[in-house]
Amino acid sequence: QVQLVESGGGVVQPGRSLRLSCAASGFTFSTYGMHWVRQAPGKGLEWVAVISYDGSDKYYADSVKGRFTISRDNSKNTLYLQMNSLRAEDTAVYYCAKDTMAFDTWGQGTMVTVS
């Protein structure tokens, strides 16, 4: 079945970096765009970034532009989010999601705490 599994979350100090991964299975990863979405504790969903199926196009939320980089390795069926210059307000559960002009499949999320 279609599955997304995030990893790489943890506790990190402000100003440091962290890289999240999202392992995909059950579908042809290389033919779909992919997103990162986050949710701060007790708050709503916030779209973070999207990458096209081949990695040629990338777009970011203003809140992370210049600090976060989305990338993918289609040979490994894996999506990444490199997060630099982390701030307390980046504390959230980070989800990866498959794109069909909607987020039709979500992972279980990985928690990032900046403190």
Place this chain on the structure above:
Amino acid sequence: QSALTQPASVSGSPGQSITISCTGTSSDVGGYNYVSWYQQHPGEAPKLMIYDVINRPSGVSNRFSGSKSGNTASLTISGLQAEDEADYYCNSYTSSSTRVFGGGTKLTVL
């Protein structure tokens, strides 16, 4: 990238119908038929309920329906059930090729 506007909360009794609105601009909701709705129960990942304004994914109850008029999209849940109690979020594609969520609506089934 301003969030779409949703009511913070709505409520209804079992069997009743409720509607959640999602207001944006001509650069997002009003400009594209790429509005989607998500249901999220506490501690769980969101679940896609409606895509492309009006379409239901396989397996989603036909009690859930979507619509759009101008810059406002709506999610209607008919025949409310206790299991529908959850947070609901709308999302839209934007003219900047980004996506934007609504602030979320907490549905309480009385």
